[in-house]
Amino acid sequence: xxxxxxxxxxxxxxxxxxxxxxxxxxxxxxxxxxxxxxxxxxxxxxxxxxxxxxxxxxxxxxxxxxxxxxxxxxxxxxxxxxxxxxxxxxxxxxxxxxxxxxxxxxxxxxxxxxxxxxxxxxxxxxxxxxxxxxxxxxxxxxxxxxxxxxxxxxxxxxxxxxxxxxxxxxxxxxxxxxxxxxxxxxxxxxxxxxxxxxxxxxxxxxxxxxxxxxxxxxxxxxxxxxxxxxxxxxxxxxxxxxxxxxxxxxxxxxxxxxxxxxxxxxxxxxxxxxxxxxxxxxxxxxxxxxxxxxxxxxxxxxxxxxxxxxxxxxxxxxxxxxxxxxxxxxxxxxxxxxxxxxxxxxxxxxxxxxxxxxxxxxxxxxxxxxxxxxxxxxxxxxxxxxxxxxxxxxxxxxxxxxxxxxxxxxxxxxxxxxxxxxxxxxxxxxxxxxxxxxxxxxxxxxx
Amino acid sequence: xxxxxxxxxxxxxxxxxxxxxxxxxxxxxxxxxxxxxxxxxxxxxxxxxxxxxxxxxxxxxxxxxxxxxxxxxxxxxxxxxxxxxxxxxxxxxxxxxxxxxxxxxxxxxxxxxxxxxxxx
Numbered sequence: 001x002x003x004x005x006x007x008x009x010x011x012x013x014x015x016x017x018x019x020x021x022x023x024x025x026x027x028x029x030x031x032x033x034x035x036x037x038x039x040x041x042x043x044x045x046x047x048x049x050x051x052x053x054x055x056x057x058x059x060x061x062x063x064x065x066x067x068x069x070x071x072x073x074x075x076x077x078x079x080x081x082x083x084x085x086x087x088x089x090x091x092x093x094x095x096x097x098x099x100x101x102x103x104x105x106x107x108x109x110x111x112x113x114x115x116x117x118x119x120x121x122x123x124x125x126x127x128x129x130x131x132x133x134x135x136x137x138x139x140x141x142x143x144x145x146x147x148x149x150x151x152x153x154x155x156x157x158x159x160x161x162x163x164x165x166x167x168x169x170x171x172x173x174x175x176x177x178x179x180x181x182x183x184x185x186x187x188x189x190x191x192x193x194x195x196x197x198x199x200x201x202x203x204x205x206x207x208x209x210x211x212x213x214x215x216x217x218x219x220x221x222x223x224x225x226x227x228x229x230x231x232x233x234x235x236x237x238x239x240x241x242x243x244x245x246x247x248x249x250x251x252x253x254x255x256x257x258x259x260x261x262x263x264x265x266x267x268x269x270x271x272x273x274x275x276x277x278x279x280x281x282x283x284x285x286x287x288x289x290x291x292x293x294x295x296x297x298x299x300x301x302x303x304x305x306x307x308x309x310x311x312x313x314x315x316x317x318x319x320x321x322x323x324x325x326x327x328x329x330x331x332x333x334x335x336x337x338x339x340x341x342x343x344x345x346x347x348x349x350x351x352x353x354x355x356x357x358x359x360x361x362x363x364x365x366x367x368x369x370x371x372x373x374x375x376x377x378x379x380x381x382x383x384x385x386x387x388x389x390x391x392x393x394x395x396x397x398x399x400x401x402x403x404x405x406x407x408x409x410x411x412x413x414x415x416x417x418x419x420x421x422x423x424x425x426x427x428x429x430x431x432x433x434x435x436x437x438x439x440x441x442x443x444x445x446x447x
Numbered sequence: 448x449x450x451x452x453x454x455x456x457x458x459x460x461x462x463x464x465x466x467x468x469x470x471x472x473x474x475x476x477x478x479x480x481x482x483x484x485x486x487x488x489x490x491x492x493x494x495x496x497x498x499x500x501x502x503x504x505x506x507x508x509x510x511x512x513x514x515x516x517x518x519x520x521x522x523x524x525x526x527x528x529x530x531x532x533x534x535x536x537x538x539x540x541x542x543x544x545x546x547x548x549x550x551x552x553x554x555x556x557x558x559x560x561x562x563x564x565x566x567x
Contacts, residue, residue, distance in 0.1 A: 024513075024523075025497065025501075027521075028474065028497055028522075028523050029494060029497060031473070031474075031475070031520060031521070031522050031523070032474050032475045032478075032493060032494075032497075034520065035475035035476075036475065036493070057492070057493045058492065058493045058494040059492030059493065059494040059495060060492075063492065063494075064492070064494040064495070067494070067495050067498045068497075068498050068501075070498065071498040071499075071501050071502050071505075072498075072501065414505065414506075414507050416505065
């Protein structure tokens with residue numbers, strides 16, 4: 001290999017090491033370098049000299065990657081350029097902290113039971129969520145990229161205080177449906193505190209919110225993986241302890257299952273942070289696999305219900321299924337958006353995603369129409385109002401998402417517009433969850 | 448004369464857009480043109496041009512295309528879009544306002560602040 005090619009190869013490896021400079025960027029810079037070298041050789045420099053001058057003119061690699069990082073922040077959430085690579089000592093300290101917090105969460109979740117309170121009513125479950133998530137907030141709020149200030153911690157505590165009052169204070173009636181609604185919406189409200197801590201309080205920034213979306217998506221993936229492993233462990237424990245008798249087994253499981261589930265909340269978050277590069281490559285694959293599947297399911301159900309109508313046997317279970325499906329679509333769209341380059345061109349996946357969004361839109365509109373009909377006919381109940389609000393919030397989101405996706409496919413909007421819309425809309429979801437947690441129960445007298 | 452780097456940074460985007468108005472081109476040729484029009488006064492680290500071009504692309508002011516001209520090497524060509532032209536017109540108005548404001552105050556300066564004859 002001649003000297004120039006060898007130097008260029010070394011240079012490529014060196015520049016390509018920065019996560020902010022993607023492969024095609026290196027190619028573009030290399031093309032520039034070759035032009036410069038050619039010109040310099042024409043005025044009499046040899047290969048080596050020409051290469052040195054050309055590289056010098058290009059600018060120091062550090063400065064260059066910092067400049068790329070400023071423009072391509074999305075490639076950078078590994079924070080390898082902005083924050084220097086974590087030394088071993090720091091990452092080991094971080095592991096110890098994560099383990100302590102996980103143990104803390106595992107113990108906290110046992111407190112109500114040890115104090116003699118049962119876990120039978122929905123509000124008890126809400127209490128457990130309230131006890132576990134602070135440990136997660138502490139973990140994400142103390143990571144290197146967040147650096148949450150004292151005010152930030154106070155803000156992060158607000159949803160917990162509000163949630164605790166909303167769950168514990170009311171005189172819940174037996175079989176109260178507002179109690180169930182509060183517990184279902186509480187995690188969304190508390191996750192806003194997690195997101196706030198993760199963003200280091202900079203939740204006004206689109207990029208920081210997108211990082212929270214990525215974090216959430218990966219956390220879900222890791223939690224599912226840990227839960228699978230946990231299921232195997234529980235199964236083995238049952239097999240092993242069966243001969244020791246029912247009471248022993250019950251005691252062990254009473255500790256193992258809730259504490260394991262609570263500790264995994266923290267461990268999954270630590271895994272996201274420590275093993276980012278692993279799942280980063282999984283996000284595009286997962287969305288590529290599941291978006292077409294969900295699009296298919298949605299399109300089929302949209303066609304079925306658009307022709308047969310919903311009204312007849314539209315009950316609460318079906319409604320719950322619909323809402324879950326819509327939330328899954330939203331999650332998939334968000335997760336897919338979080339893994340995309342802001343300057344890419346429309347592709348097949350964007351069309352598939354549009355099919356999913358439009359089908360979801362049709363379903364949502366049907367659900368809303370049916371809900372409004374029942375509301376008019378049978379009067380408002382907490383469930384109907386909560387479902388109506390959620391579906392209305394989702395409808396607005398999906399309409400704008402569909403319009404932006406169409407505009408993007410037509411080449412009239414940038415690829416980052418849908419992503420910006422979604423991150424801008426996130427607070428609306430949080431606000432609606434807060435309304436259900438705080439306002440709805442007293443309005444319906446805690447029925 | 449070396450131009451202050453903040454000033455270089457501020458003028459970079461209108462300069463690049465204006466050069467792209469002359470026709471599509473690739474990074475290296477674009478930088479040659481910058482040197483030519485500035486008489487070498489504007490010192491850029493060559494590499495900084497590309498993040499700037501990528502930003503303009505994200506703002507949809509320019510489009511980029513990898514192409515291999517006959518007998519040439521594969522290069523990324525940049526072309527200005529109608530939005531880019533509109534943005535350039537706006538920036539031109541703003542720069543015009545800045546220049547007019549400065550020219551309004553230059554005459555009232557004491558003579559010490561005037562450039563020495565023959566340049567610094």
